Amino acid sequence: MGKTLVEKIFESHLVDNPCEGVHVLNLDRVFCHEITTPPAILDLKRRDKYRVFDPDKIKAVIDHVTPAKDSLTATQGKILRDWAKDMGIKDYFDIGRNGVCHAIFPEKGFVRPGFTVIMGDSHTCTHGAFGAFAAGVGTTDLEVGILKGICAFKSPETTKITITGTPAKGVYAKDVILSVIKMMTTNGVTNRVAEFRGDFVDNLGMDGRLTLCNMAVEMGATSGVCLPDMTTVEYLWPFIAGDYASKEEALADFAKWRSDDDAVYADERTIDISKLVPQVTDEYRPDVVKDITEMEGRELHQIYLGSCTNGRLEDLAIAAGILKGKKVADNVRMIVSPATPKIYSDALEAGYVKIFMDAGACLTNPTCGACLGMSNGVLAEGEAAAATTNRNFNGRMGKGGMVHLCSPATAAASAIEGKLTDPRRYM
Amino acid sequence: MKNFGGQILFLDRSDINTDEIIPAKYLTEVERVAMGPHLLEDLKMEGFTHMSQPMKDSTVILSRDNFGCGSSREHAPWALEENGYTVVIAPNFARIFRGNMYNNGCMAIELKEEEIDEIFALSSGPETTGVSASVDVDAQTVSVKSSKGEKTYSFTLSSYDKDLVMAGGWLEYADAKY
Structure with missing residues (x-):
């Protein structure tokens, strides 16, 4: 019987x-x-x-509220900064060099297939885009991880989600x-791994795969994963060129992590996205998703x-590409936060x-900031936002605020x- | 081992998320005691008043599917425990929240949907008083007592989760074993 990547x-x-x-598993990162x-x-x-x-397997960044907005957040930063220094953690990213964790750590090549x-x-599930098992945990798991380099997980059942088709314009x-x-709902993949397969995923670059895996937790998944392929090798090549004689050799090595053809899945779903139109969330749940055509005209601030x-x-x-030569309408404000320096x-x-x-x-420095209503663009009561973020719970971007999750377009x-x-009218 | 039992706070809704349990704006605090006053501060639910007397007096939460979904913040179980809540009972939980409960030596107990319905039938909303639960970790049972009598429900708990509860949490367990 074959095995899945995560098995x-x-x-x-x-x-x-x-x-x-x-x-109980050994941790690479x-x-x-x-x-x-x-x-x-x-x-x-x-x-x-x-x-x-x-200290080499631990990587640290100040990203949620940066630069510090008050004494409390300054203290949090100081505790992390002093600790990184005391522990000899070389890969520590502070103001000026810091970015959103799930963007900067992939960018630095810290995650490899099989990790x-x-x-x-x-949102640690994001890093599964490299063919790794990457799970968000609480502070106690983190504490034991820091101290002993281990973490406990339940059996890794996998839901295979096959995505086929070529996306239409604006998708x-x-x-x-x-x-x-x-399709899966907010707990349809709970205690399982979401493995993204199919020609849509094969043709997707790493940025898109990171977006897919990032939101796996919104269906309850422990980790999202994509199988490592030449796209993975190309992305990681600057960091692994010294380890392999050629990209083909790296690909052959990474292939050992790919799920076997006869692997057994807890659940298998297929979705054809060739007729999909741009999607946007309504209400306060990430699984209440509608076609943009149903949602057009909703008030935004x-x-x-x-x-x-x-x-x-x-x-x-x-x-x-869409905003070139255009203006942000007077009744809204737009905040752009590039995820890393x-x-x-x-x-x-x-x-x-x-x-x-x-x-x-308005361009802000890289930070998690407004996504979770901590800084740099918190909504007022009764306001609504169109956001490229991942979570739209009531109050997420500020008490009494509504978030419509959508694409950058x-x-x-x-x-x-x-x-x-x-967005299709502007393409 | 902690004390598991007491008056039940009835939160009859699915997907109660960690932002509702403890809003992100309080995550700037580094000590768990600071979470206490803000437990369930942003929960919008008919009949629920933040820090009402029933909420203050209860130590067990009964809720619906996917309790604790959203962020990984362990501030959620900390905020619960700061208010005496060491047990949450629901049909199922979000993975990280459930793990965080046991990692702290607290309990996230899964009962069957129909059993949850049966217990909710004893309530008249979040302001209900006088319905209590007591947990027997060894027997893996929870007994619910109200003016209508007492009923005992069984739940499953892996030996690992039980060990965490006995040890007081994952750090204590891991430190002794690994």
């Missing part, structure tokens, strides 16, 4: 089975940010266990994942382009930043008209 990863990283169905890590650091200090299992990754952040990875979430879902260069390029810098070079500024958008077109807008 192979579990088998190769197994430390112990404390009981049937529970697997423990990622840390300044919101969920400081309580773990303080607890380790209190327990007289102020140490880490391996196990945890972070105290639910992107974000529209596809929203339609998948609609803010447009937000950024986050670990859609703050990458490809996303900024799509939005800039490199993306910001590349967007400057490509002329996107000028397009956004000429349109009247829909966000950009909506900025021009000042209301929810079908």
Whole structure:
């Protein structure tokens, strides 16, 4: 009987089975940010266990509120900063070099096929785009991960989601994942891994695969995964060129992680996206997803382009293509937050930043900020936003605020008209 | 081991998420005690008043599908425990929330849909008083007591989850074993 990618990863990283169905795994990466890590650091200090299992496998970033907005967030940053220094964590990213965790860590080549990754952040599932098992965890799991380099997981059942077809004009990875979430519902993949397959995924670049895997947790999934292929090799090549004689050799090595053809899945779904139109969420659940044609004209106050879902260069390029020579409508404000300094810098070079500024958008430094209502664009009570982010719970972007999740194209077109807008008219 | 049992707070809705349990704006605090006053602050539900007397007096939550979905924040179980809530009972939970409960030596107990319905039938909304639950970890049962009598329900718990509850959490367990 064949194995899935995640079964192979579990088998190769197994430390112990404390009981049937529970697997304690070795960790290749423990990622840390300044919101969920400081309580773990303080607890380790209190327990007289102020140490880490391996400073090279731990990567840390200040990203949620940066630069600090007040004394409390300054303290969180200081705890992480001092700890990174004390522990000798070299890959630590502070103001000026910091970006949204699930954008900057892939960009630095920290995740490879076959890796196990945890972070105290639910969107850690993003990193499965490289063919890794990447799971969001709470602070206690993070704390044990930091201390011992292990984490416990239930058996990795997998839901295989096959996405076929060529997307029509105006339809992107974000529209596809929203339609998948609609199909699976908010807990349709709970305690399972979502494995994204099919020709749509094969033809998708890494930016799009990261968008797909990013929202796997919105269906309850432990990790999203894509199988490693030449696209993965090409993306990682700058970081792995020294390890392999050729890209073909790297591909052959990565192939050992791919799910076997006769692997057994807990659930298998197929979705044809060739007739899909741009998608947008309604209400406060990520699985209440509608065609843009049903949602056009909804009142908006803010447009937000950024986050670990859609703050990458490809996303900024799509939005800039629509906004070029156009203005943000007077009744809305637009905030653009490139997800990393490199993306910001590349967007400057490509002329996107000028397009956004000429349109009247505000550019912020890379940060999670407004996505979870912590800083840099929090909504007022009764306001609505079109956002390229991943979660639309009541109050997510600010108490009493409504978030319509959408693609960068829909966000950009909506900025021009000042209301929810079908982007296909601007293409 | 912690104390598991007490008056039930009835939250009759599915998908109660971590933003509702503890809003992100309080995540700037690094000490769990700061979470206490803000538990369920943003929960909008008919009949529910934040920090009402029944909410203050209860120590067990009964709710519906997918409780604790959303963010990975362990601030959610911390906020619950700061208010004495060491048990949540629901048909199922979001994975990270469930793990966080047991990692803290607390309990997320799954009962069958019809059993949950039966217990909800004893309530008249979030302001209900006088319905209590007591958990026997060894026997893996929860007994619900009201003016109508008492009924005991069985639940399954892996030996691993039970060990975490006995140890007081994952850190204590892992430190002793690995």
